[in-house]
Amino acid sequence: MISIADARARILAGLRPTAAEIVSLPEAWGRVAAAPVVARLSQPPVDVSAMDGYALRAADAQAGNVLHVIGAAPAGHPFAGSLSAGQALRLFTGSVMPAGADTVLLQEDAERRGEHVRVQETMAPGRHIRRAGQDFAAGETVIAPGRRLNARDIGLAAAANHPWLRVHRRPRVAIMATGDEITLPGEAIPAGGIVSSNAHALAALVRAAGGAPMVLPLARDEIGAIGAAVDALDGVDLLVTTGGASVGDHDLVAAGLATRGLDLDFWKIAMRPGKPLMFGRLREAGHGVPLLGLPGNPVSALVCAILFLLPAIARLSGEPGAAAEPETAKLGAPLRANDQRADHLRATLTKDAAGGWVATPFAVQDSAMLRSLAAADALILRPPHAPAQEAGEEVPVIRLGPLGV
Amino acid sequence: MISIADARARILAGLRPTAAEIVSLPEAWGRVAAAPVVARLSQPPVDVSAMDGYALRAADAQAGNVLHVIGAAPAGHPFAGSLSAGQALRLFTGSVMPAGADTVLLQEDAERRGEHVRVQETMAPGRHIRRAGQDFAAGETVIAPGRRLNARDIGLAAAANHPWLRVHRRPRVAIMATGDEITLPGEAIPAGGIVSSNAHALAALVRAAGGAPMVLPLARDEIGAIGAAVDALDGVDLLVTTGGASVGDHDLVAAGLATRGLDLDFWKIAMRPGKPLMFGRLREAGHGVPLLGLPGNPVSALVCAILFLLPAIARLSGEPGAAAEPETAKLGAPLRANDQRADHLRATLTKDAAGGWVATPFAVQDSAMLRSLAAADALILRPPHAPAQEAGEEVPVIRLGPLGV
Numbered sequence: 016m017i018s019i020a021d022a023r024a025r026i027l028a029g030l031r032p033t034a035a036e037i038v039s040l041p042e043a044w045g046r047v048a049a050a051p052v053v054a055r056l057s058q059p060p061v062d063v064s065a066m067d068g069y070a071l072r073a074a075d076a077q078a079g080n081v082l083h084v085i086g087a088a089p090a091g092h093p094f095a096g097s098l099s100a101g102q103a104l105r106l107f108t109g110s111v112m113p114a115g116a117d118t119v120l121l122q123e124d125a126e127r128r129g130e131h132v133r134v135q136e137t138m139a140p141g142r143h144i145r146r147a148g149q150d151f152a153a154g155e156t157v158i159a160p161g162r163r164l165n166a167r168d169i170g171l172a173a174a175a176n177h178p179w180l181r182v183h184r185r186p187r188v189a190i191m192a193t194g195d196e197i198t199l200p201g202e203a204i205p206a207g208g209i210v211s212s213n214a215h216a217l218a219a220l221v222r223a224a225g226g227a228p229m230v231l232p233l234a235r236d237e238i239g240a241i242g243a244a245v246d247a248l249d250g251v252d253l254l255v256t257t258g259g260a261s262v263g264d265h266d267l268v269a270a271g272l273a274t275r276g277l278d279l280d281f282w283k284i285a286m287r288p289g290k291p292l293m294f295g296r297l298r299e300a301g302h303g304v305p306l307l308g309l310p311g312n313p314v315s316a317l318v319c320a321i322l323f324l325l326p327a328i329a330r331l332s333g334e335p336g337a338a339a340e341p342e343t344a345k346l347g348a349p350l351r352a353n354d355q356r357a358d359h360l361r362a363t364l365t366k367d368a369a370g371g372w373v374a375t376p377f378a379v380q381d382s383a384m385l386r387s388l389a390a391a392d393a394l395i396l397r398p399p400h401a402p403a404q405e406a407g408e409e410v411p412v413i414r415l416g417p418l419g420v
Numbered sequence: 421m422i423s424i425a426d427a428r429a430r431i432l433a434g435l436r437p438t439a440a441e442i443v444s445l446p447e448a449w450g451r452v453a454a455a456p457v458v459a460r461l462s463q464p465p466v467d468v469s470a471m472d473g474y475a476l477r478a479a480d481a482q483a484g485n486v487l488h489v490i491g492a493a494p495a496g497h498p499f500a501g502s503l504s505a506g507q508a509l510r511l512f513t514g515s516v517m518p519a520g521a522d523t524v525l526l527q528e529d530a531e532r533r534g535e536h537v538r539v540q541e542t543m544a545p546g547r548h549i550r551r552a553g554q555d556f557a558a559g560e561t562v563i564a565p566g567r568r569l570n571a572r573d574i575g576l577a578a579a580a581n582h583p584w585l586r587v588h589r590r591p592r593v594a595i596m597a598t599g600d601e602i603t604l605p606g607e608a609i610p611a612g613g614i615v616s617s618n619a620h621a622l623a624a625l626v627r628a629a630g631g632a633p634m635v636l637p638l639a640r641d642e643i644g645a646i647g648a649a650v651d652a653l654d655g656v657d658l659l660v661t662t663g664g665a666s667v668g669d670h671d672l673v674a675a676g677l678a679t680r681g682l683d684l685d686f687w688k689i690a691m692r693p694g695k696p697l698m699f700g701r702l703r704e705a706g707h708g709v710p711l712l713g714l715p716g717n718p719v720s721a722l723v724c725a726i727l728f729l730l731p732a733i734a735r736l737s738g739e740p741g742a743a744a745e746p747e748t749a750k751l752g753a754p755l756r757a758n759d760q761r762a763d764h765l766r767a768t769l770t771k772d773a774a775g776g777w778v779a780t781p782f783a784v785q786d787s788a789m790l791r792s793l794a795a796a797d798a799l800i801l802r803p804p805h806a807p808a809q810e811a812g813e814e815v816p817v818i819r820l821g822p823l824g825v
Contacts, residue, residue, distance in 0.1 A: 040605060041635070044624035045824070058790075059614065065788070089641065091601030093612035108716070109601055109788075111612045150789045157791060166628055166825040167794040170621025170718055174614075174790055178606035196496030196514055200445060201583035207498035207516045209464065209579075216575025219449035223571055230446070236494065311513070313575055343775050370748050370816075383470070383514075384555045385463075385579055386562060389572040411775075417822035419450070420571040 016285040018399075019322060019357055023338060025280055026294050026323055029305055032333040033184040033252060040173055043164050045225050046182035047333035052158035055176040057148040062112040063090075065143045069103040069125055069132055070116035073140030080134045084127070088113060103132050112144060119143035151175065161333055163225070185227040186252040186331035188324075189304075190214050191244055193234045193258045193268055194311065212385060213257040213316045217309075220320050221255075223419030224328040234271075241271025248300040252331050255324060256293075258311025268293075268308055275299045277306065285399055286357040288315035288382035292323070312382040318359050318394065321413065321420060339418060341396055341411035346404055347375030353401040361391035362412065374412050391415060421690040423804075424727060424762055428743060430685055431699050431728055434710055437738040438589040438657060445578055448569050450630050451587035452738035457563035460581040462553040468495075469511040470548045474530055474537055475521035476508045478545030485539045489532070493518060508537050517549060524548035556580065566738055568630070590632040591657040591736035593729075594709075595619050596649055598639045598663045598673055599716065617790060618662040618721045622714075625725050626660075628824030629733040639676075646676025653705040657736050660729060661698075663716030673698075673713055680704045682711065690804055691762040693720035693787035697728070717787040723764050723799065726818065726825055744823060746801055746816035751809055752780030758806040766796035767817065779817050796820060 017025075035049035064070065075082055087105035088094040094104055098115035106112075106119060117140055124136035151157050157175050158168055164182070172180055197211035198204050211233060218228035229251065234244045248254060256268050269279065276298030284292050293308030307324060309316045321339065330336030344364065360376040367373050374395050377387045393412040404410065422430075440454035469475065480487055492510035493499040499509055503520035511517075511524060522545055529541035556562050562580050563573055569587070577585055602616035603609050616638060623633035634656065639649045653659060661673050674684065681703030689697050698713030712729060714721045726744065735741030749769065765781040772778050779800050782792050798817040809815065 040620055041623055041633075044627050056609070056615070059788070060609075061612075065786070088612075089601075090599060091610070091612055091641070109599075109614070145786065145788055149786070151791050157794070164624075165794075165821070166621050166624035167722060167790070167796075167820070169624040170617040170722065171790050171794045173605045173620045174617035174718065176605050176609075176615050178604070194495060194514075196494075199583070200578045200581050204461070204465075204581075205496070207466075207493075207496055209514070210461070210581045212575040212579035215445055215578045216571050218446055219569075219571035219574040222449050228446075236496070313579065317572060317575065341775075370746075381470070381550065381554070383464070383550055385572070385576050386556050389562070389570075389576045391572075415572070416570070 016283045019284060019286050022284050022292070022294070023323055023326055026307065026327050027330050027336045029280065029294065029296065030253070030327055030330045033186050033331055035181045036184045037179050038182055040169060040178055040180060043172070043180040043182055044166060044169050045163065047163050048158050048160050048180065049183045049333055050160055050181040051156040052172050052175060052177060052180065054151045054153050054155050054157050057152045058150040058174050059145050059147055061147045063145050064106040064108060064110045064112060064119045065145045066119060066121050067107050068122045068143065069120040070098060070106050070113050071103045071118055071120055072098065072100060072116060073118045073138070075101060076118050076120060076134060076138035078134055078137045081131050082134065084130050084132050117141060161335065163334060183333035185225060186328055187229060187250060188221045188226045188253045188255060188328065189229045189231055189248055189251045190217050190221070191231040191234055191254065191256045193236060193241060193256060195236045197233060199233065212313050213311070216313065216317060217255060217257065217320055217324070220317070220324065220420045221328060224325050225332055226328045236267055238267055238271045238274060241268055242274035245272060245275050245297060245300045248297070248304045251304050253327060254297065254300070254304050254306045256306065256308045257316045272297060272306065285355060286359070288312065288359065289319040290356065292319055313385040314382040314388045317388060317420065321394070321418065325418065339413045341413055342372065343409050344372035344374035344393070344412045346406050346408050346410055347373045349406050350376065350397070350404045352403040353397045353399065355399045357399050358397040360395040360397065361387050362393050362395045363390070364392035364412070364414065372412065374410060421688045424689060424691050427689050427697070427699070428728060428731055431712065431732055432735050432741045434685065434699065434701065435658070435732055435735045438591050438736055440586045441589045442584050443587055445574060445583055445585060448577070448585040448587055449571065449574055450568065452568050453563050453565050453585065454588045454738055455565055455586040456561040457577050457580060457582060457585065459556045459558050459560050459562050462557045463555040463579050464550050464552055466552045467517040468550050469513060469515045469517060469524045470550045471524060471526050472512050473527045473548065474508040474525040475503060475511050475518050476523055476525055477503065477505060477521060478523045478543070480506060481523050481525060481539060481543035483539055483542045486536050487539065489535050489537050522546060566740065568739060588738035590630060591733055592634060592655060593626045593631045593658045593660060593733065594634045594636055594653055594656045595622050595626070596636040596639055596659065596661045598641060598646060598661060600641045602638060604638065617718050618716070621718065621722060622660060622662065622725055622729070625722070625729065625825045626733060629730050630737055631733045641672055643672055643676045643679060646673055647679035650677065650680050650702060650705045653702070653709045656709050658732060659702065659709050659711045661711065661713045662721045677702060677711065690760060691764070693717065693764065694724040695761065697724055718790040719787040719793045722793060722825065726799070726823065730823065744818045746818055747777065748814050749777035749779035749798070749817045751811050751813050751815055752778045754811050755781065755802070755809045757808040758802045758804065760804050762804050763802040765800040765802065766792050767798050767800045768795070769797035769817070769819065777817065779815060
């Protein structure tokens, strides 16, 4: 058995980011930049007013002065002339500062009477001006490659004058659920059968992580069927299987995939739920498709997907790929000492009086109970051999909501 | 001026959830359930084995007993007969328990020899069986309406045998940027002009919140142009404008919209950045389109969108709609006392030695500086009249990354 961190490191080392593609600015949200976004102009391009008011010379900005208003320069309509002593120009937020002026008088500090304005408050030189390039200068990198673009980044790329962006292609993740007992939702269920839930839960997780999921037809528990299913994997960046990674006689995924040249990296991880887990590469599928084999139990499959598949998709997407950042919570109930396997306890989160998180584990943690996983707000992370802990002690937790899973 | 909480409450009170539509299970990720999801079957449907091993009678599960293995029942292939005393049946995780058996012997506690198996460890009656309905029973509501469906919910809905789900339609949010000075990215920029960044940043934010954005053509600073722009709003659930909500002579949005029957709810909020803000309803557009008028400065527009537009989209989407949940961080730098307006300081987040967040505000908080907003990890929330605070004191923060904005 190997540790979770070792397993994740090996998976990440076995994956390469997808190639770049060009998308239009509005399509780039949630994608990962594949090249630096370099400002094509300075922002603001010239000195502009930061407020509604009047442009004037600092020497004239003395309380009591009365100035002649020679015109107005709304944003987008710069003033062509130059300002002289004793003159003022009506400005608005974003208006270009006229030549000859070096200070802005706020409109609430000005008394306008016809063509004249009276200064009510003395202004220091240079006040209320946004200098050219204050936000960014032409030629500066405003977004670094490897960053997943949020709404603010989209605004910044727009302001830097980019209608197109170079981003990593969404990773294509094929998902194969195996087992004679599973059937698709809404289809006739044979005796002893259950409805397949892993494939579509994992497809949703892939979407949440920014990947493009592809759900393969269900594969029966036969070596031939499993091998044949992977013959359509051209262009796939990662194959995810569920089930068949355990030690039972009918866990045939590894045997089926071996018929397509499977190099298997490891088998078991010192964790719960989810001990049986595979990572490898199918030499003879596509141009060598990486394989992540998840357990068949729904909770085990999703917990392993959170720990390993989310970082894998991040890595394929052009990010470094790392474990979800744990937060700290106080235990809402005591925990017994842990054994040699890292544990991931489904828990609800509430807030205590001080605003901190309280994580209360569910009493039953059976890996087939999907409903309690859906009801959980977080996973409590317990390292191997963690000692018994009392309610109120601090534990690391992974919040599930922000991950979209 | 009114408070942020009052403004948000008024906005939410003025919005109704969209109607329901039917989507296929894989399309339902990130959507909000519009009806309870009721289990169509029990999970598991019958008693099944929780492990790989052997079914047997509890009376036979004594260390040293040797039992006759009468067959195997892989998952999906239930055993048709009944188990008698002295007999065992090979089972795998998920296999249906055969009639006559009430206990499962783990395969690691069994020594198999040909057609016989020797019990190595005495098993308590009922061990390693998942009881019918242990996860959920047919007829139980497994997902309540109003829940935004994550990957676990998709798995749960699948397991409950639902190929289709009833969800709220994505709210259609039209975005209108106004101003003579703005132009689209990549287009020729006239003298004194700047590139429009708000509309596409807001469109990305709408997508992040699960809405369907529609960016209207840029509207010039003319009453007629602004009024005409809203004549195409049939079927739109919310109109968002940027700019023109201030007090300058060229802030014409309210005047332009007034030509289409604008009932304005309020004008100003005791907050920074973003004091100028409008909410109302356009009586004569569509069937009465709600209007949220955001400030024109990019930082103000996005901060106001985080505070007001995200909850508005949540409400339209079928959720209750609430402010982003603040977290607690320690200040990385001292703060001066605040004035009468709530403040939202852009800040970086780091972790201290104990794993807690440290929020360090940027020295310059100019509302035109989009780059520092993009570089921020969080907004520090400062209530009106907050006292001066030292580094190390606790403050509430909103983390931006988990919001996708």
